[in-house]
Amino acid sequence: MNGQTDEISRKEILSMREEELYLVHEEVNKLIDELKTAIKEHQGQLDKLAPQLKAEQEQCAYQHIRLLPSNADLLPGLHIKVFENGKDYGETCIYISRKDLQQPIKELLQTIEQMLQRSADFTATGLRPSRLFDEKGQEINHFQSLQNEQKVWISCGEDYRDPVDKILNLSFDKVMCTEKEGNKIIYETFVDPDASFPGYSSWHLCPRFPNIVTPSYLQSLHTSNVVNEDSLFLQSKVDQQMILHPSVMLEKRSRAPGQSGKKGQLDQPVSGLFSCNVWLITRAGMILSKAMPQICLAVGEPIILRNAEGTIMEGYGLALQKRGRNESGQLWGFSNKGAIFPKVCQ
Structure with a gap:
C-alpha cells in the first residue's frame, strides 16, 4: 500500500490491486477489534469465577483426609x-x-x-x-x-544352607623379576587368557624364586603385584625364564539352573593349568591339586583378622607347598559335620 514490498513474499498479496489491499486491510482491522472485545469479556468472567474455583480446589484436597489418633503408627511396611x-x-x-x-x-x-x-x-x-x-x-x-x-x-525347620557353593580355586600367574636399588623384586605380569600351558610334568617346583632368571627392566611397579620371593613357584623345564606363581582363592558360584555347564564349574574336565578347582584327598589326609599333584595345601603363617562386627579372630593362613613326606603341616582332618581342620593344630 505504501510501495514497500521487500518484506512481502506471498504471491497472492503481491498480485492484488491497491483497492483490494485497502478492503482486506479494513477487514483485518475489524477482526482485530472484535477479538480484543471478546478477550476483555472472557477475562471478566474468569475474574468472577476465580474465588469459586479456589474454594472447590481446597474442598477436593481435604475432603478425604481424617484426623488420626495421636498414637497412630505412621511408619510404612x-x-x-x-x-x-x-x-x-x-x-x-x-x-x-x-x-x-x-x-x-x-x-x-x-x-x-x-x-x-x-x-x-x-x-x-x-x-x-x-x-x-x-x-x-x-x-x-x-x-x-x-x-x-x-x-x-x-x-521348614531345617538349619540355614548357604545359597552358593564355595569353591577353592587354584590359579597360576606369570611372574618376572626386576632390580631396584640392588634389591630383587618379583611381580605378576600379564598372561594371555587364551594361552595354552603344558601339564604338570613339564614344570619344576621351586620353594623360592629361581636365581637363574634374568631381571627385566620395569619403568613403574604397582605394589599390589609384588610377590614374596620365598613363595612357591613353577619353572618351565623347556624355557627356564618362564615362571608361574600359584595361589588359591575362595570363589562363590551360584547353584542356579543352567550354570553348571559354564566355564570353571566343578563338572568341567580339568585340562591345563588354569582349570584347577578339583582337589584330591589322600588316605593320609593330604589335599592335592588334580592339575598339579606335586602341590598340596598346608598350614601357613599365623594371622589376625577382624570381621565386619569388629571381632578379632586369630588363625593361620592357607599356604601352598611342595608335597613332602612327614610334613605335619600338610595333613588335614575331617569332622562328622563336614569341616576341614589341620591336624597340627589339634
Whole structure:
C-alpha cells in the first residue's frame, strides 16, 4: 500500500490491486477489534469465577483426609525378597504391612506363607515356613530388625544352607623379576587368557624364586603385584625364564539352573593349568591339586583378622607347598559335620 514490498513474499498479496489491499486491510482491522472485545469479556468472567474455583480446589484436597489418633503408627511396611533355603535364585517379592510386622514370629510366618502362595512368582507350593534367616545365616527372631528390600531365606525347620557353593580355586600367574636399588623384586605380569600351558610334568617346583632368571627392566611397579620371593613357584623345564606363581582363592558360584555347564564349574574336565578347582584327598589326609599333584595345601603363617562386627579372630593362613613326606603341616582332618581342620593344630 505504501510501495514497500521487500518484506512481502506471498504471491497472492503481491498480485492484488491497491483497492483490494485497502478492503482486506479494513477487514483485518475489524477482526482485530472484535477479538480484543471478546478477550476483555472472557477475562471478566474468569475474574468472577476465580474465588469459586479456589474454594472447590481446597474442598477436593481435604475432603478425604481424617484426623488420626495421636498414637497412630505412621511408619510404612516393608518390601522383602524371599528365597527358598539353599537357593540364590527364584526370589519372590512381598509386602508386609507395619501391622503384620507387630505380630509374634509364628503368626508372621503364617502371613508370609499366605502371601507366597498367592504370588505368581512363587513355585514351591506346599512349603510351610517355620524359620527365617538373613543373608549371613543368622536366624531372624525379631522383625523389627528387618530393612526394606532385604533378602531373607525361609526354611521348614531345617538349619540355614548357604545359597552358593564355595569353591577353592587354584590359579597360576606369570611372574618376572626386576632390580631396584640392588634389591630383587618379583611381580605378576600379564598372561594371555587364551594361552595354552603344558601339564604338570613339564614344570619344576621351586620353594623360592629361581636365581637363574634374568631381571627385566620395569619403568613403574604397582605394589599390589609384588610377590614374596620365598613363595612357591613353577619353572618351565623347556624355557627356564618362564615362571608361574600359584595361589588359591575362595570363589562363590551360584547353584542356579543352567550354570553348571559354564566355564570353571566343578563338572568341567580339568585340562591345563588354569582349570584347577578339583582337589584330591589322600588316605593320609593330604589335599592335592588334580592339575598339579606335586602341590598340596598346608598350614601357613599365623594371622589376625577382624570381621565386619569388629571381632578379632586369630588363625593361620592357607599356604601352598611342595608335597613332602612327614610334613605335619600338610595333613588335614575331617569332622562328622563336614569341616576341614589341620591336624597340627589339634
